[in-house]
Amino acid sequence: MTQVVPTQLPADWRDFYALTKPRVMTLVIFTGLCGLLAAPGSINPVIGFTAILCIALGAGGAAALNQWWEADLDAGMKRTSARPLPMGRMLREDARNFGFLLAGFSVMTMGLAVNWLAAAILALSIVYYAVIYTIWLKPRTPQNIVIGGGAGAFPPMIGWLAVTGDVTAMPILLFAIIFFWTPPHFWALALFVQSDYAKVGIPMMPVVRGAKSTRRQILAYCVLLVPIAAAPWMIGGTGPIYGITAVALSLAFLALSIPVAFREAVEGDRMAPEKRLFGFSIVYLFALFGALVVDRVLAHNGVFA
Incomplete structure (x- = not known):
């Protein structure tokens, strides 16, 4: 398997942005926003924006942790070999720390600014993707994407809960x-x-x-x-x-x-x-x-x- 050789040069901001998987995040933000807008009741626009921002940051943090863990695998695949870690444009530890920072900040902000039920489901979605899917399911079973699909299914639920606070x-x-x-x-x-x-x-x-x-x-x-x-x-x-x-x-x-x-x-x-x-x-x-x-x-x- 190809080994990732990290560079000692400081990473560009675009490399950190790439760690969040922007294309995937677009879908996450959209479905989360739709869940929020479709929910019965109303929400203060500032609180609503904060909820969607937390969903985006949580998804970005999970994506960064996914790429930190799978850096060597990504280096061996044509589809992912140009990502920041396989290309050696940043240290793996920086990707890991960035992921934890985004994940922790998103959950705490969601809990303090919106409600703790939405924050709990957001935390579950991050753990589901970064640990259950990435570390446990993906390398072990062909049902990885079936069971792991739950990770990407949480955003509209979180958006809905941000408004209603109820499942x-x-x-x-x-x-x-x-x-x-x-x-x-x-x-x-x-x-x-x-x-x-x-x-x-x-x-x-x-x-x-x-x-x-x-x-x-x-x-x-x-x-x-x-x-x-x-x-x-x-x-x-x-x-x-x-x-x-x-x-x-x-x-x-x-x-x-x-x-x-x-x-x-x-x-x-x-x-x-x-x-x-x-x-x-x-x-x-x-x-x-x-x-x-x-x-x-x-x-x-x-x-x-």
Whole structure:
């Protein structure tokens, strides 16, 4: 395995920013904000901004700890080899300390400024990703991304709890949507770059169980996602804007998963169904949670009254 040789030069601010995985953080911030905006009740804008900032910092801290722990693995994978630690642009200890600083600050600020239940769930999400997923699950089981998907499913729940301070069916369903969305989203990418994971010995589903089994499981999760995504509407937690959007998007997601399930993947083929499914999966989550907020705003203004 490639060893990371740290530099003694001071790291650039852009290297610390890269440790937070900005692209992933965008989705985390968006779903957290949607959870906050869709929640019943109101929240002071300053407190609301603080809650979203804490979600972002917590996610960034977890990402930094993930890269600190996996620096040698990242160095061996083409997809991650240009990150700050594999490139030797900063010390591993600096990445670790930066991660702990962001994580600790985010949880304490959330507790003091918002509420301690939201802070507790934020702390759980950080531990889930940095310890349960990164250290325990990822190197040991092909179910790593299934169980570990909970880490990315917490933000909308935290945003909701920042407003209500209470766990009800709706935040649990928002958690479940992302939890069941994660395997087809990530396995579509894993199918496309499975040789990267095989090279560094990470037991991703395509590597351990094979591409055929992975494709069929992607289809199964997409089937399950249809009723789960529609559930907030079915229990009366949202209006028709969200409900119709959820059903349409989930059926489109399912339709895109069918050619993935029944086609031999060709690694590096940029027109592969896996590539299209992965791209749509990102659009799916943004559009679904965006519809949740639009539905809430229209309901608040009496459109569905």
